[in-house]
Amino acid sequence: MKPMHVAIAGYGTAGQAAAVLLARDGHRVEVFEQTPQPGPAGAGLLLQPTGLQVLWRMGLLPQALAHGAPVRRLYGETPCGRAVMDMRYAGLDARLFGLGMQRGALFALLDRAWGEAGVLHRGTRIEAADEDGGRIRDAEGRWHGPFDLVIAADGAASRLRRQVDPGALERPYPWGALWCLLARGDWPWGDELRQRYVAARKMIGMLPVGTRPDDATPRLSFFWSLPVGGYEQWRANGLARWREEVAAIWPQAEARLAEVQDAAQLARAGYRDAVVRRWHRGRLVLLGDAAHAMSPQLGQGVNMALMDALALRDALREEADAARALARYAAQRRRHVAVYQFWSRWLTPLFQSERDMVARARDLAFLPLGRMPGGRGHMLRVLSGTQRGAFGRLALPEDFVAALRAPSEG
Numbered sequence: 001m002k003p004m005h006v007a008i009a010g011y012g013t014a015g016q017a018a019a020v021l022l023a024r025d026g027h028r029v030e031v032f033e034q035t036p037q038p039g040p041a042g043a044g045l046l047l048q049p050t051g052l053q054v055l056w057r058m059g060l061l062p063q064a065l066a067h068g069a070p071v072r073r074l075y076g077e078t079p080c081g082r083a084v085m086d087m088r089y090a091g092l093d094a095r096l097f098g099l100g101m102q103r104g105a106l107f108a109l110l111d112r113a114w115g116e117a118g119v120l121h122r123g124t125r126i127e128a129a130d131e132d133g134g135r136i137r138d139a140e141g142r143w144h145g146p147f148d149l150v151i152a153a154d155g156a157a158s159r160l161r162r163q164v165d166p167g168a169l170e171r172p173y174p175w176g177a178l179w180c181l182l183a184r185g186d187w188p189w190g191d192e193l194r195q196r197y198v199a200a201r202k203m204i205g206m207l208p209v210g211t212r213p214d215d216a217t218p219r220l221s222f223f224w225s226l227p228v229g230g231y232e233q234w235r236a237n238g239l240a241r242w243r244e245e246v247a248a249i250w251p252q253a254e255a256r257l258a259e260v261q262d263a264a265q266l267a268r269a270g271y272r273d274a275v276v277r278r279w280h281r282g283r284l285v286l287l288g289d290a291a292h293a294m295s296p297q298l299g300q301g302v303n304m305a306l307m308d309a310l311a312l313r314d315a316l317r318e319e320a321d322a323a324r325a326l327a328r329y330a331a332q333r334r335r336h337v338a339v340y341q342f343w344s345r346w347l348t349p350l351f352q353s354e355r356d357m358v359a360r361a362r363d364l365a366f367l368p369l370g371r372m373p374g375g376r377g378h379m380l381r382v383l384s385g386t387q388r389g390a391f392g393r394l395a396l397p398e399d400f401v402a403a404l405r406a407p408s409e410g
Contacts, residue, residue: 001026001319001321001322001325003025003026003318004028004147004148004149004150004276004316005027005028005030005146005147005197006022006027006028006029006030006147006148006149006150006151006324007030007031007032007134007136007144007145007147007149007150007151008029008030008031008032008150008151008153009126009136009150009151009152009153009154009160010031010032010033010152010153010154010155010288010290011031011033011038011120011131011153012041012153012155012235012288012289012379013030013106013107013110013288013302013306014153014287014288014289014290014305014306014308014317015151015153015154015287015288016057016107016110016111016114017058017110017305017306017309017310018151018153018253018287018308018309018312018313019031019114019116019117019118019162020058020110020113020114020309021058021309021310021312021313022313023114023117023118024073024117024125025313025316025317027316028118029117029118029119030119030121030144030147031117031118031121032119032121032124032125032126032136032144033120033121033122033123033124034038034123034124034125034126034139034154035122035123036122036123036396037122038107038111038120038122039063039104039107040102040104040107040110041103042103042179042267042269043102043103043120043179043180043181043209043222043223043267044100044101044102044103044151044164044179044181044207044209044221045069045100045101045103045106045209045221045299045301045302046071046098046099046100046193046207046218046299047064047098047099047100047101047106047138047302047303048098048299048300048303048383048384048385049089049096049097049098049384049386049396049401049404050162050303050306050307050384050385050386051302051303051306051307051385052064052099052400052404053396053397053400054306054307054309055306056305056312056397056400056403057400058113058310059202060110060113061400061403061404063098063109064099064101064106064109065099065387066407067101067102067109067210067211067212067213068099068100068101068105068209068210068279069099069100069101069190069191069208069209069210069218070091070097070098070099070100070191071097071098071099071100071191071192071193071207071208072088072090072098072191073087073088073089073193074085074086074088074192074193074195074383075087075101075192075193075194075195076089076194076195076196076197077195077196078195078196078197078198078363079196079198079248079249079250079392080165082337083365083367084197084362084363084367085195085205085366085367085370086367086370087370087379087380087383088357089380089383090378091376091377091380092380092381092384093401094385095400095401095402095404096384096393096396096404097404098193098384099210100151100193100207100208100209100210100221100336101209101210101214102181102209102210102211102219102221103112103211104212104214105209105210105211105213106302108212108213108214108364111149111269114370115251115358121144123140123323124139125159126138126154126159126160127137127139127159128159128160128163129152129284130145131150131163131164131282131283131284132283133145133146133283134146134147134148134149134150134205134280134282134283135147135221135385138149139372147283148283148322149285149322150283150284150285151285152164152284152285152286152287152290153204153287153288153290153305154233154265154290155288155289155290155293156271156272156274156289156290156293157272158274158289158290158293158365159289160284160286160290161274161276161286161290163284164276164278164279164280164281164284164285164286165276165277165278165279165281167272167277168274168275168276168277169275169276169303170272170273170274170293171272171273172228172270172271172272172273172297173228173270173271173272173273173348173352174227174228174229174274174353175225175226175227175228175252175271175313175348175353176227176229176231176268176269176270176271176312176337177223177224177225177226177229177268177269177296178223178224178226178234178266178267178268178269179221179222179223179224179266179267180221180222180265180266180267180270181209181219181220181221181222181258182219182220182221182222182256182259182260182370183217183218183219183220183256183259184208184217184218184219184220185256186250187206187252187256189208189209189222190208190400191206191208193206193207194206194207195203196249196250196253197351197359197363198249198351199351199356199359199360200349200351200353200354200355200356200358200362201225201356201359202249203223203224203225203226203351203352204222204223204224204249204250204253205221205222205223206220206221206222206223206224206253206256207220207221207223208220208221208385209221220243220256222253222256222257224246224266225351225352228270229324231268235263239260239261239262239263240244243257259365262330270339271293271294271295271296272289272292272293273280273293273294273295273341273344273345274289274290274292274294275291275292275315276291276292278330279291279326279329279330279333279334280326280327280329280330283322285312285326285329285330287305287308287309287312288301288304288305288309289305289339290341291303291308291333292337292341293350294340294345295324295344295345295347297344297347297348297351297352298340298343298344298347298359298382298383300340300344300385303385304337304340304385307336307385308329308333311329311332311333312325313328314329315329315332316329317330333390334387336388336389336394338389339382339387339388339389340382340385341385343382350362350366381393392396400408
């Protein structure tokens with residue numbers, strides 16, 4: 001395909017990765033970001049092998065490994081020490097692991113890779129698109145374009161989603177979370193994502209996320225589950241009372257919160273479920289959370305965004321016609337995304353809800369299911385992002401798996 005003039009709405013992970021990949025292929029890229037000072041949203045993330053293999057294809061894997069923290073085990077338990085979940089990447093391949101990263105580190109990595117390869121319009125919120133004419137309109141009423149391709153990478157609350165699919169399912173989740181970064185210090189589980197649950201009403205997560213280019217202190221990403229409607233009451237109760245609650249559930253996690261002296265140090269996050277039947281219309285195409293927002297319970301959002309960007313780049317390489325390229329991209333990604341939207345929707349109430357009976361069933365059945373031959377393999381593929389459809393799997397390139405070495409492994 002001849003070089004195109006491309007507009008990208010949104011400079012999150014999906015928009016960043018698409019900008020890097022398409023600019024490298026010779027396309028003229030303009031990115032429109034609503035914030036005056038673009039930066040990461042949230043504390044930490046877990047890159048799965050699927051997301052890491054996209055960074056490998058982009059030539060960015062060594063930089064990611066230099067800052068991230070290898071995670072080899074996901075372990076969840078009750079406060080009394082009863083195991084609920086225990087999954088290890090080695091069950092798929094001894095060489096595989098996830099990579100905990102600070103969102104700031106991934107943002108900086110992708111931002112540096114794009115450099116000055118295109119134009120970044122800061123403080124410009126895109127409100128609408130002329131999908132046939134390839135123009136976009138910002139919040140000030142100004143029109144930009146025309147463009148040969150418009151990529152809506154404007155996140156879970158996408159303003160452009162309904163222009164592609166007016167019948168798209170969009171609904172907020174009733175539960176959200178509080179996040180912050182903490183110094184790792186002497187935290188004993190340096191290569192594990194650890195969680196503790198009180199039924200499904202309370203959940204604490206601690207994820208090693210390594211360093212940032214501007215901060216050499218290894219850190220943990222702390223997560224506290226909270227109903228969306230309970231935030232104001234949480235603030236009114238005060239930090240001291242909340243710290244006592246955390247200590248009762250997990251004393252070692254509470255000890256790491258010593259540096260949190262103000263509620264403003266904890267970022268508030270909410271989530272949406274979004275399912276579309278159409279991924280593109282005319283010159284407008286959806287990417288990342290704009291196409292498939294889901295609960296973070298499976299930790300796949302950033303990985304899906306990276307895979308979307310790579311699949312779109314590849315489709316544009318393989319088809320001479322833009323319409324066929326967008327159809328190819330949508331067909332490839334739809335089957336992979338669908339299984340994660342299904343499991344995310346059904347698993348979330350097991351960990352974030354007031355359904356105590358459901359949580360008791362989870363505590364009894366989840367670990368045994370993960371140890372059964374069939375259930376174990378399926379769970380590990382879902383965890384690693386390599387499940388495709390009900391029974392298929394995504395093969396990871398052998399060259400990538402061989403290159404996937406943590407810094408301590410040389």
